Amino acid sequence: MQLYISSLNSGSNANCYYIGNDTDALLIDAGLSCRETEKRMKLLGLSMKKVKGVFISHEHSDHINGLQQLSKKFQLPVYITEATLENSHIPLEKDCIRTFKHGSRMMIGDLCVHAFRKSHDAIDPHSFMISAYGINIGVITDIGHACKEVIACFSQCHAAFLESNYCEDMLANGNYPYHLKKRIAGSEGHLSNAAALELFRKHASKDLQLLLLSHLSKNNNRPELAAAVFAPHAGNTKIVVASRHEPSPVFCIELLPPVNAPLKSLVATKLQQLSLFQ
Numbered sequence: 565m566q567l568y569i570s571s572l573n574s575g576s577n578a579n580c581y582y583i584g585n586d587t588d589a590l591l592i593d594a595g596l597s598c599r600e601t602e603k604r605m606k607l608l609g610l611s612m613k614k615v616k617g618v619f620i621s622h623e624h625s626d627h628i629n630g631l632q633q634l635s636k637k638f639q640l641p642v643y644i645t646e647a648t649l650e651n652s653h654i655p656l657e658k659d660c661i662r663t664f665k666h667g668s669r670m671m672i673g674d675l676c677v678h679a680f681r682k683s684h685d686a687i688d689p690h691s692f693m694i695s696a697y698g699i700n701i702g703v704i705t706d707i708g709h710a711c712k713e714v715i716a717c718f719s720q721c722h723a724a725f726l727e728s729n730y731c732e733d734m735l736a737n738g739n740y741p742y743h744l745k746k747r748i749a750g751s752e753g754h755l756s757n758a759a760a761l762e763l764f765r766k767h768a769s770k771d772l773q774l775l776l777l778s779h780l781s782k783n784n785n786r787p788e789l790a791a792a793v794f795a796p797h798a799g800n801t802k803i804v805v806a807s808r809h810e811p812s813p814v815f816c817i818e819l820l821p822p823v824n825a826p827l828k829s830l831v832a833t834k835l836q837q838l839s840l841f842q
Contacts, residue, residue, distance in 0.1 A: 567817045569581070575782065577626060577808055582605070582814075584610075588675060591619070592621065592703045594629070594630045608814050612638055620652075622684060635660050636660075674697070678692065680693075684752055699818075701724065708751040723776070724774075728760040731790075740783070760777070764794065764801075765797055770800075775804070780806075787807070
């Protein structure tokens with residue numbers, strides 16, 4: 565059994581992540597327009613018919629811009645906290661609203677979604693871990709620091725979307741006003757390349773096969789810089805920088821037992837990159 569994951573877009577312009585199996589899928593956030601979400605999924609060979617719900621991490625516009633139209637067109641359930649719904653000011657159809665709270669575990673077919681609070685300057689922000697078949701996928705972006713919940717999730721992941729938002733030197737020496745620099749670098753802001761690397765080096769599981777560096781700043785980071793920070797420490801983990809302009813490939817995360825191994829032995833993780841048009 566396997567899970568398929570892709571970043572449809574990642575950045576302050578729009579965020580949307582896909583996680584699914586052979587029959588069911590979900591989206592984390594809906595920052596792209598409905599039309600662009602459909603376009604990118606079609607490009608990747610992914611079907612909207614498999615999407616059974618959208619999970620919203622928080623109310624900032626780059627995470628909800630396409631939500632109303634997407635939910636209405638496909639009658640998708642929207643999983644969202646009551647406070648985030650109220651502060652988003654999006655008139656969702658009542659029949660599509662599914663509220664959750666910190667610590668909730670929700671089932672979408674075989675996919676179990678664990679929601680937990682994160683440190684960010686929103687009313688009730690959450691990160692998610694999606695699990696099935698012994699595989700754990702983390703969606704950990706828009707965090708000011710790695711709190712204990714983030715560490716607990718990340719340490720179990722076989723693949724993760726992890727924020728690597730800014731280079732500390734670029735932010736400090738850039739032309740942003742002081743108050744904005746302070747917000748970004750604060751405990752409820754965003755995670756720097758250095759902080760993301762520290763989380764990776766200290767807490768990544770030996771089973772972490774894929775790390776998608778996500779939500780890179782347009783003005784305070786560069787894809788090649790973020791990749792270079794992680795490259796010397798990657799080990800057996802594949803490092804991919806999620807783009808703010810185009811979708812990533814679809815990746816398949818699969819757990820396979822070693823040949824002739826006893827049932828109680830540890831499984832080996834196999835990572836495959838799917839054809840864009842498979």
